[in-house]
Amino acid sequence: MGAKVNEIALLLAATLAAGTPLALAGLGLLVNERAGVVNLGAEGMMAIAAVTGFAAAFLTGNEWVGFAAGAAAGAAAASIFGWLSLWLYTNQYATGLALSLFGAGFSAFVGSGYVGKNLERSVVAGIPGLRDLPFLGPALFRQHPLVYLAIALMAAIAWFFYRTRSGLVLRSVGESPDSAHALGYPVRRIRMAAVLAGGALCGVSGAYLSIVYAPMWVEGMIAGRGWIALALTVFATWRPARVLLGAYLFGGVTMLQLHLQGMGVQVPLQFMSMLPYLSTVVVLVVISRDPLWIRLNMPASLGKTFHPGS
Amino acid sequence: MIRLEARPAPSRTWSVLSPVVAIAITVVVAATLFALLGKDPVRGLEVFLVKPWSGTRALTELGLKATPLILCAVGLGLAFRANVWNIGAEGQFLVGGILGGGLALVVTANQIPVNRWAFFPLLVLAGALGGMIWAGIAAFLRDRFNANEILVSLMLVYVADLFLSWLVFGPWKDPRGFNFPQTMNFAAETAVPRLVPGMRLHWGFLLALLAAAGMWIFVHRTYRGMQLLVGGPAPAAARYAGFSSRQALWTTFLLSGALAGVAGALEVAGPMGQLTPHVSQGYGFAAIIVAFVGRLDPLGAVLAALVLATFSIGGELAQSRLGLPSAITGVFQGVLLLSLLACDTLIQYRPRWGRR
Numbered sequence: 162m163g164a165k166v167n168e169i170a171l172l173l174a175a176t177l178a179a180g181t182p183l184a185l186a187g188l189g190l191l192v193n194e195r196a197g198v199v200n201l202g203a204e205g206m207m208a209i210a211a212v213t214g215f216a217a218a219f220l221t222g223n224e225w226v227g228f229a230a231g232a233a234a235g236a237a238a239a240s241i242f243g244w245l246s247l248w249l250y251t252n253q254y255a256t257g258l259a260l261s262l263f264g265a266g267f268s269a270f271v272g273s274g275y276v277g278k279n280l281e282r283s284v285v286a287g288i289p290g291l292r293d294l295p296f297l298g299p300a301l302f303r304q305h306p307l308v309y310l311a312i313a314l315m316a317a318i319a320w321f322f323y324r325t326r327s328g329l330v331l332r333s334v335g336e337s338p339d340s341a342h343a344l345g346y347p348v349r350r351i352r353m354a355a356v357l358a359g360g361a362l363c364g365v366s367g368a369y370l371s372i373v374y375a376p377m378w379v380e381g382m383i384a385g386r387g388w389i390a391l392a393l394t395v396f397a398t399w400r401p402a403r404v405l406l407g408a409y410l411f412g413g414v415t416m417l418q419l420h421l422q423g424m425g426v427q428v429p430l431q432f433m434s435m436l437p438y439l440s441t442v443v444v445l446v447v448i449s450r451d452p453l454w455i456r457l458n459m460p461a462s463l464g465k466t467f468h469p470g471s
Numbered sequence: 472m473i474r475l476e477a478r479p480a481p482s483r484t485w486s487v488l489s490p491v492v493a494i495a496i497t498v499v500v501a502a503t504l505f506a507l508l509g510k511d512p513v514r515g516l517e518v519f520l521v522k523p524w525s526g527t528r529a530l531t532e533l534g535l536k537a538t539p540l541i542l543c544a545v546g547l548g549l550a551f552r553a554n555v556w557n558i559g560a561e562g563q564f565l566v567g568g569i570l571g572g573g574l575a576l577v578v579t580a581n582q583i584p585v586n587r588w589a590f591f592p593l594l595v596l597a598g599a600l601g602g603m604i605w606a607g608i609a610a611f612l613r614d615r616f617n618a619n620e621i622l623v624s625l626m627l628v629y630v631a632d633l634f635l636s637w638l639v640f641g642p643w644k645d646p647r648g649f650n651f652p653q654t655m656n657f658a659a660e661t662a663v664p665r666l667v668p669g670m671r672l673h674w675g676f677l678l679a680l681l682a683a684a685g686m687w688i689f690v691h692r693t694y695r696g697m698q699l700l701v702g703g704p705a706p707a708a709a710r711y712a713g714f715s716s717r718q719a720l721w722t723t724f725l726l727s728g729a730l731a732g733v734a735g736a737l738e739v740a741g742p743m744g745q746l747t748p749h750v751s752q753g754y755g756f757a758a759i760i761v762a763f764v765g766r767l768d769p770l771g772a773v774l775a776a777l778v779l780a781t782f783s784i785g786g787e788l789a790q791s792r793l794g795l796p797s798a799i800t801g802v803f804q805g806v807l808l809l810s811l812l813a814c815d816t817l818i819q820y821r822p823r824w825g826r827r
Contacts, residue, residue: 201621205805241809245809245812245813249475249812249813249816250475250816250819250820251812251813251815251816252812254556254621255763255812256809256812258558258759259760259805259808259809259812260805260809262756262759262760262801262804262805262808263801263802263804263805263806263808263809264805265753265756265801265805266798266799266800266801266802266803266804266805267801267802267805269796269798269801270796270798270799270801270802273796273798380798384629385625385626385629388622388625388626389626391622392619392622392626395619395622429637429641430637431633431634431636431637431640431641432633432637434633435629435630435633435634438626438627438629438630438633439626439630441622441626442612442618442622442623442626442627445612445616445618445619445622445623446612446616446618447616449616449617449618449619450616450617451617452617455617468477
């Protein structure tokens with residue numbers, strides 16, 4: 162009995178750990194999309210940040226330098242996307258896709274020198290006092306600080322969106338850029354800020370994967386998490402708390418496959434590994450069934466190019 | 472301060488010039504990168520751009536690399552024009568390869584006597600079927616449930632990849648393959664007939680050119696193709712003309728899927744001769760770049776595929792001759808697409824100096 166409970170606690174802990182990169186990236190993309198910009202470059206930004214963050218952490222021996230480097234790399238990659246799509250009016254879908262392809266190539270190229278190198282697994286202290294609670298301690302309170310940071314970030318973004326003037330401006334830029342422009346708000350700069358913030362968060366997410374979660378660099382290690390994070394924003398109907406919830410759900414699916422294997426369920430490894438991708442498809446199907454529901458919740462200008470002065 | 476002013480009509484000049492300028496930018500970036508990495512840029516460019524075109528063998532290898540790119544990009548160009556975002560050609564390629572490879576495997580394992588020329592069309596059909604099934608799933612989910620086709624078709628790439636991995640690690644593994652994740656070598660009769668004796672270039676290359684020509688006629692010379700062209704930029708006009716976007720969705724998904732599937736089957740039964748976990752070298756993704764560089768036009772795709780094939784072989788040569796990681800190809804592919812998108816702005820806009 163005790164062993165069983167312990168196992169559930171560990172499964173919960175693993176779910177939080179696996180959900181965190183999706184939450185970080187998903188929240189970043191949410192900020193993007195609430196400003197009316199859809200950046201399909203998430204996967205590429207995460208890959209670039211994963212290798213940059215890993216290299217920084219590897220060279221300095223400090224994981225926080227790695228996260229900062231990841232955030233900077235993600236924002237830098239996002240700035241390419243922002244400049245093209247906001248100032249040169251390129252198609253957001255094509256540009257994001259281009260960034261994803263570039264990121265895959267760039268990360269593989271830069272990372273070829275870091276394949277097979279290992280970081281020391283970071284020692285997780287957990288939250289003092291709470292970490293020794295029975296069940297709850299191992300389940301919730303012995304996580305990497307970024308796990309808690311992701312939760313705090315969700316709260317901060319929700320507060321920003323719904324309780325601050327700047328958040329209102331950001332959302333109105335996403336709903337009706339022309340009106341915001343007419344009222345004198347610098348639509349393109351606001352969108353750029355959102356794009357950079359989104360890139361930085363995708364960057365932290367990528368760095369978390371290579372520094373904490375893996376912890377190593379291999380080509381293709383993002384494994385579609387950027388695309389899943391994009392699907393998360395749809396799943397969440399563009400609400401912060403639901404992004405976090407969705408991220409943990411997907412984290413749970415990822416962990417479930419390992420757990421089932423551990424329990425000796427006779428399903429081939431590859432079919433287990435399909436679960437996150439198949440669940441993404443299922444989730445998209447279920448949530449998109451009603452076009453009206455999506456249209457009501459989606460930022461109205463999402464994906465559309467904004468031309469000032471037209 | 473430079474600002475952009477909308478042109479009264481799209482510039483035809485820039486529409487043609489843009490890919491050329493983008494390629495030039497990529498070459499400059501490449502030379503700079505070579506220099507930064509401590510390599511002689513001239514020698515670097517020679518290895519990267521000239522060597523892939525030097526000699527009969529090199530040219531046939533170029534054609535071999537271009538074949539899957541042409542096939543995938545011809546279909547994707549049609550889809551993108553109709554504003555249908557099939558991003559999952561890589562997955563459709565893999566499933567086409569699985570079905571084509573499966574067919575070859577059945578023939579091989581049961582020692583069925585086949586004629587090379589009789590097997591070739593069967594192989595192509597199997598590949599097309601595989602690609603259509605995989606693309607059809609995304610089209611169906613979009614059509615019936617409104618699920619975003621970009622994300623769905625992309626998720627299916629990972630699923631196809633894992634499925635292939637399961638096959639070659641599991642039921643299709645060569646029992647005498649020393650436990651390597653690969654099928655047995657296919658019988659010689661299942662191989663795609665060669666085009667040039669002694670070289671790996673096969674009839675699939677001609678098939679790809681044929682597909683491009685056929686698609687060109689479809690797009691530019693038939694009523695149906697024209698409707699697809701109109702449907703992309705002006706959906707309202709297309710609806711007015713009685714052409715539904717549903718039809719565009721299904722047509723373009725099935726066509727592009729079939730072509731990607733054929734590419735997969737040809738790759739498996741052509742140069743590979745067996746199934747391994749690494750059937751594709753990212754052809755389905757590179758083809759997205761090919762389609763855009765080729766102006767979403769079938770004949771443009773042929774030219775652009777040759778450029779991307781050059782990059783790809785150039786990357787391999789850069790690894791063996793310059794000691795650079797072959798992943799450098801991916802960097803240049805990305806730079807090419809990003810610069811192309813930037814240059815494409817000049818089709819619709821004219822830069823103006825001074826403040827407004």
